[in-house]
Amino acid sequence: MNAAAQVFANVLMSAAIYSLVAVGFAIPFRVTKFFDLGYAAVFALGAYSLYVANMWLHAPLWLSCTIAVLFSVLFGCVLEMSVYGPLRRRGASPLVLLLASLGLYFFMQNSISLGFGDAARSLRLGLWNDGYSILGARVTFIQIVAVCVSPAIIGAVVLLLRATHVGRTMRAVANDPELARACGVNSGKVILIAFAIGSALAGVAGALVGLDLDMTPTMGMSALMMGVVVLIVGGTESIPGAILGAFLVSLAQHLGAWQIGSQWKDAIAFVILLAFLMFRPQGFFGRMVKKAAV
Amino acid sequence: MKANLLEIEGLNKRFDGVRALTDFSCSVHEGEILGLIGPNGAGKTTLFNVLTGFIPPDRGRATFKGISLMGLPSYRIARAGITRTFQNLRLIRRLSVLDNVLFVFQSQPGERLRNVFFCPKACASREAENRKMALALLEGVGLAEKANDSAEALSYGQQKLLSLACCLATGAELLLLDEPVAGIAPEMTERILALIRSLPSKGKSVVLIEHNLDAVMQVCDRVIFMDAGAKVSEGTPQEVRNDPKVIEAYLD
Amino acid sequence: MEYLLHILILIGIYVILSASLNLIAGYAGLVSIAHAAFYGIGAYVVALMALNWHTPLWVNLACAIILSCLLGALVGIPSLRIRDDYFVIVTFAFQVITFSVLNNWVTFTGGPMGLPGIPRPEVLGLTVSSHLGFLLLIGLFCGLTFLLCHRIVRSPFGRVLKAVREDEVFAQAAGKNVAACKMLIFVIGAGMAAVAGSMYAYYITFVDPTSFTVMESIFILSIVIIGGAGSLRGPIVGAVVLVTLPELLRFVGLPSSVAANVRQMLYGGLLVVFMMWRPQGLLGEYAFEKGSTKG
Numbered sequence: 001m002n003a004a005a006q007v008f009a010n011v012l013m014s015a016a017i018y019s020l021v022a023v024g025f026a027i028p029f030r031v032t033k034f035f036d037l038g039y040a041a042v043f044a045l046g047a048y049s050l051y052v053a054n055m056w057l058h059a060p061l062w063l064s065c066t067i068a069v070l071f072s073v074l075f076g077c078v079l080e081m082s083v084y085g086p087l088r089r090r091g092a093s094p095l096v097l098l099l100a101s102l103g104l105y106f107f108m109q110n111s112i113s114l115g116f117g118d119a120a121r122s123l124r125l126g127l128w129n130d131g132y133s134i135l136g137a138r139v140t141f142i143q144i145v146a147v148c149v150s151p152a153i154i155g156a157v158v159l160l161l162r163a164t165h166v167g168r169t170m171r172a173v174a175n176d177p178e179l180a181r182a183c184g185v186n187s188g189k190v191i192l193i194a195f196a197i198g199s200a201l202a203g204v205a206g207a208l209v210g211l212d213l214d215m216t217p218t219m220g221m222s223a224l225m226m227g228v229v230v231l232i233v234g235g236t237e238s239i240p241g242a243i244l245g246a247f248l249v250s251l252a253q254h255l256g257a258w259q260i261g262s263q264w265k266d267a268i269a270f271v272i273l274l275a276f277l278m279f280r281p282q283g284f285f286g287r288m289v290k291k292a293a294v
Numbered sequence: 295m296k297a298n299l300l301e302i303e304g305l306n307k308r309f310d311g312v313r314a315l316t317d318f319s320c321s322v323h324e325g326e327i328l329g330l331i332g333p334n335g336a337g338k339t340t341l342f343n344v345l346t347g348f349i350p351p352d353r354g355r356a357t358f359k360g361i362s363l364m365g366l367p368s369y370r371i372a373r374a375g376i377t378r379t380f381q382n383l384r385l386i387r388r389l390s391v392l393d394n395v396l397f398v399f400q401s402q403p404g405e406r407l408r409n410v411f412f413c414p415k416a417c418a419s420r421e422a423e424n425r426k427m428a429l430a431l432l433e434g435v436g437l438a439e440k441a442n443d444s445a446e447a448l449s450y451g452q453q454k455l456l457s458l459a460c461c462l463a464t465g466a467e468l469l470l471l472d473e474p475v476a477g478i479a480p481e482m483t484e485r486i487l488a489l490i491r492s493l494p495s496k497g498k499s500v501v502l503i504e505h506n507l508d509a510v511m512q513v514c515d516r517v518i519f520m521d522a523g524a525k526v527s528e529g530t531p532q533e534v535r536n537d538p539k540v541i542e543a544y545l546d
Numbered sequence: 547m548e549y550l551l552h553i554l555i556l557i558g559i560y561v562i563l564s565a566s567l568n569l570i571a572g573y574a575g576l577v578s579i580a581h582a583a584f585y586g587i588g589a590y591v592v593a594l595m596a597l598n599w600h601t602p603l604w605v606n607l608a609c610a611i612i613l614s615c616l617l618g619a620l621v622g623i624p625s626l627r628i629r630d631d632y633f634v635i636v637t638f639a640f641q642v643i644t645f646s647v648l649n650n651w652v653t654f655t656g657g658p659m660g661l662p663g664i665p666r667p668e669v670l671g672l673t674v675s676s677h678l679g680f681l682l683l684i685g686l687f688c689g690l691t692f693l694l695c696h697r698i699v700r701s702p703f704g705r706v707l708k709a710v711r712e713d714e715v716f717a718q719a720a721g722k723n724v725a726a727c728k729m730l731i732f733v734i735g736a737g738m739a740a741v742a743g744s745m746y747a748y749y750i751t752f753v754d755p756t757s758f759t760v761m762e763s764i765f766i767l768s769i770v771i772i773g774g775a776g777s778l779r780g781p782i783v784g785a786v787v788l789v790t791l792p793e794l795l796r797f798v799g800l801p802s803s804v805a806a807n808v809r810q811m812l813y814g815g816l817l818v819v820f821m822m823w824r825p826q827g828l829l830g831e832y833a834f835e836k837g838s839t840k841g
Contacts, residue, residue: 035631087822094631095577095834096821099771102764103817110811114804221760225642228635267646270639277624277636346719372721384716386709388831396702397709398720404702405722407730411697421702464720 002136007254009137013212014250015243016150017205021227022234022242023154024201028080028194029236030174031187034094035228037101038079040220041108042199046072046206047215048112054123061125069203076199079104080192088191105221112217122214146208153204157197158239170194222266229273235283244284248272299324299468299499300345300376305354307340307523314340315351316523322468322501325494329514329531330503333543337523338503339381342470346378347371358468373400377466379457381473381503387446391437391456394445395428396421398460428463435459435489451482458489462498469493471502475509487513511535519543551677555749557789558684559742562691564769564781566738569695571767572775573704574731575711575836576630579763580621580637583644584614584736586758588743590648593661593753603667603748610740618736619729626725630836641760649755660754667748680749687741694738695778698731707731708776711836761810768813772820774830783828788813 025039049071053064083100092100131138161167172180173190181187209219226249234245249269256268276283300322307315314337322328330338343349345356347368356363363371377398386394402424403409404417432438435455440448448456454474461469474490475483483506491513493500504510510517510531517534519527527537534540567581591610595601621640625633648655655661666675667683674683698704709717710724717724747753765788773784792809800808825833 035635083818083822092821092825093835095634095836096825098631098634099577099767099825099834100818100821103768103814103819103821106761106764106814106817107811108814110807110814114807114811225638229639232632232635261650263650264646267643267650270643270646273639274624274636274643277628277632277639281624281628281632348715348718367723368718369721369723372719378719380715380719384713384719386712386716388708388712389705393705397705400721402702405706407698407701407703407734410701410703417701460720 003258005135005137007258009134009139009143011247011250011254012147013139013143014254015246016147017209017223018226018230018246018250019154019243020150020201020205020208021223022230022246023157023239024198024205025224025227026231026236026239026242027157027170027198027201028191029231031170031191031194032084032088032097034084034097035101036079036084037098037221037224038083038104038108039076039101039198039202039227040224041105042072042076042079042220043202043206043223044109044112044215044217044220045075046203047210047219048116048121049203050207050210051116051121051123051215065207068207069200072199072203072206073196076195076202077192080195084195085188085191109217109220116217118217120214120216123211125211140212142208142211146212149204149208153201154239154243157201160197166190166193225266226269229269231283232273232281233276233283235285238283238285241283241285298322300356300358300501302341302345302356303354305341305344305356306352307337307344307349308352309340313337313523315344315354318354318520318523318525320518320525320528322499324467324499325497326515327490327494327500327502327513329510329517330501330520331505331507331510331517331534332520332526335522336520338520339472340523341520342378342472342501342503345371345470346376372464372466375465375467376470377461377464377468378470379454379461379472379474381476383450383453383457385445385453385457385460387444389445390442391432391445391448392425392428392441394456395431395460395463396424398463399424399428400465431459431463435462436485451478451486454478455482455486455489458486462496467498469498469500471500473503473505475504475506483509507535548677551681553790553793555677555680555684557785558681558688559745559749560766560769560785560789561688561782562684562742562745563739563766564773564785565691565695566735566742567766568770568773568775568777568781569698569707569738570732570735571770572777572780572830572832573699573707573711574728575832575834576625576728576732577634577767577834578637578732578735579634579760579767580641580644581735581739581766582758582760582762583641584618584739585743585746585762585766586644586648586753586755587614587617588740589747589753589758590655590661590743591740592744592747593664594655596665596667596747597661597663600665603669606667607741607744610744611737614740614743615733615737618733621736622729622732625728625732637763638760641763645755645759648758655755658755660752662752664747664751664753666751674748680745684745684749687745691738691741692778698734699778703727711776711832765813768817770827771825771830772816772827774827775834776826776832777829780827780829787828 028036046068050064050068053059053067084097087097087100131140161171169185169190173185173187177187230242230245230249233248234241249272252272253265253268257265298321303319305315305318332338344351345363347366358374358376361374403413403420409417429441432441437455445456458474475486487509490500514531517531518525519534519540521543526543527534527540563581563585571577588610591613592606595606595609624636649658666673674680706722706727710727714724769784769788770781774780795805795809820827
């Protein structure tokens with residue numbers, strides 16, 4: 001068992017998840033410009049709906065995962081249609097939206113606690129959790145899947161943004177909502193699609209984490225915060241930046257865990273975040289986070 | 295020869311590939327009203343933003359009463375004696391008209407917490423003095439009856455008048471007015487223009503951006519015509535109006 | 547009767563917390579999710595000093611306030627340069643880091659086990675140990691807090707805060723050092739939260755990290771929002787409502803495991819409801835409009 005190889009494998013796995021979470025968060029963020037903390041609830045719901053489908057409804061794994069992702073998309077869209085959309089149409093500030101999303105998250109997390117308890121729940125996966133030894137590191141099948149699925153999905157998203165009409169429209173609305181509206185773009189629909197895509201990624205990431213480890217009601221907030229750290233480190237406008245950020249943060253966390261203990265993982269990530277916000281708030285590749293336009 | 299209050303040399307600014315200011319230079323003399331005209335996007339407001347420290351220029355300098363403005367934060371530029379209004383009319387709508395004026399007074403001891411707790415009498419007496427001055431100012435511009443109304447309750451024209459009153463309250467020597475009479479009724483326009491015309495006699499100098507050419511002709515001593523960030527023409531209102539380059543630019 | 551006094555003491559502690567957060571978020575418009583961190587820092591400083599050095603109340607309190615203010619200044623530095631909704635993330639980061647330190651630095655803070663057996667404070671030679679005694683002590687600090695807030699808010703400095711909250715650009719153009727004002731109010735708020743923490747430590751005689759989590763910060767923020775941001779009495783009303791509400795739940799007969807979750811669902815739900823229909827809260831005058839697309 002090669003410790004360095006193990007750390008590297010763990011870093012790869014974390015980075016895969018973090019980048020999914022970060023990109024999924026960034027898509028609606030770019031279009032609506034507010035921090036949607038409800039995203040954490042979508043993530044957790046992805047994991048828990050997988051649990052329900054697999055453990056309570058006894059659906060096969062592939063079906064359970066599909067259900068999980070669909071349910072996440074549904075939930076994300078419901079949030080946008082019932083709360084964020086109406087608030088935005090009334091001209092609510094990003095702060096109000098953030099606070100509303102905080103309330104939603106709070107509500108959802110506690111509902112999960114109520115329904116499933118606070119103790120960690122895991123899926124009985126049998127063969128799927130078998131370990132393989134690759135170059136001295138122990139990896140499970142799920143982890144290999146995660147490391148392959150994550151870049152594939154992100155690649156698909158990048159393709160969507162660059163090459164399709166939908167993607168181009170999203171970028172137009174993100175860059176200049178007024179102009180886009182003037183050109184006849186239905187920003188409400190575009191935003192809904194952005195939330196659907198973001199929620200899908202959250203659902204996938206939640207399901208992967210649920211499959212790999214376990215699920216707890218607070219898993220969403222942890223994931224979201226890592227996603228935000230990664231985005232700020234990489235630059236909120238840049239997907240390559242997010243991936244780079246995901247690697248950097250994972251590396252720092254796992255190296256730190258190796259040396260000073262895994263209980264400091266969160267603190268490490270947030271110290272990196274503070275450092276970036278203080279010295280390079282635009283992240284690696286982002287543009288300056290402007291203060292009020294004059 | 296009147297002293298140059300403001301010297302601008304070679305200001306350049308690019309935004310995302312668009313040239314907002316192209317080697318712009320000019321001077322503002324003490325006690326003059328300088329008009330800045332030109333089509334939309336000519337860089338007039340950008341010039342104001344650079345001068346007041348909200349946007350850093352790519353190149354060039356500006357000095358006010360001999361002090362360089364480059365790199366100074368906006369609040370220091372304001373304290374040095376330059377005040378401005380904004381194209382999109384900035385005011386504190388939640389506060390009353392009187393409070394808006396009181397807000398902009400400079401060097402208030404009550405704005406330092408140390409004084410609030412340790413020199414309450416000094417703060418109170420200064421506040422009382424400022425109140426008197428504020429009311430007198432509002433009287434002078436004809437907004438005295440609205441003193442206790444919230445700024446939100448004023449009409450658009452009255453709000454523009456209030457912005458101007460706030461500029462006066464700061465005691466600044468140079469006023470940068472961004473479209474002070476745009477979008478308001480003729481009556482109010484006259485009032486504001488008359489007010490602006492009276493400023494040099496109070497020891498103030500003004501640079502004014504306007505699209506309303508009649509207003510500019512009436513009020514300004516000198517005019518600069520800008521296009522695509524560059525100075526195209528400079529002189530008295532008549533001279534600029536008749537300058538073939540200006541006529542060409544407008545016809546484009 | 548003792549139960550009633552206990553509730554009143556808790557309300558008192560939360561009034562101090564929400565009044566101080568109100569200065570930061572309600573008057574200066576800086577939403578912060580770090581308040582529980584400063585609350586915790588105050589509590590732990592007092593706990594550590596009282597347990598290890600048996601120093602008197604006033605010394606402990608002073609140290610708690612000073613450390614909290616210094617850390618508040620540290621957190622305040624990023625606010626000078628970034629947009630306010632990013633600043634929320636900064637405060638969140640600080641909150642998590644503080645919790646991490648309190649929970650994991652076992653040799654210093656006792657880790658998850660916390661610090662038990664904090665000695666009762668002595669005021670003017672009398673040991674404060676009864677509920678009534680604590681109520682009087684907390685009442686005193688509530689009064690001081692209210693007075694401080696009142697003075698600040700009614701002063702020209704308070705006027706600058708309200709202006710900054712609405713339009714920073716205008717405030718800067720009017721010659722106000724916006725960054726310094728924000729920093730100052732954040733530091734003051736942090737110091738006041740430390741006072742609440744000190745009272746908590748002395749009253750409960752036990753501190754552990756679970757009282758100072760992100761959820762606690764969000765709870766304090768909810769009090770400010772629901773009570774009414776930007777009003778002096780809002781925090782009082784908010785504290786009364788949000789502290790007594792869960793106690794009422796107790797009488798409904800929910801099992802305690804469920805009650806905690808239901809209570810938090812209630813807070814979350816109230817937050818959403820208020821943001822959608824009354825963002826200025828019950829008594830407030832600030833509806834978090836900074837950066838909105840209206841007007």
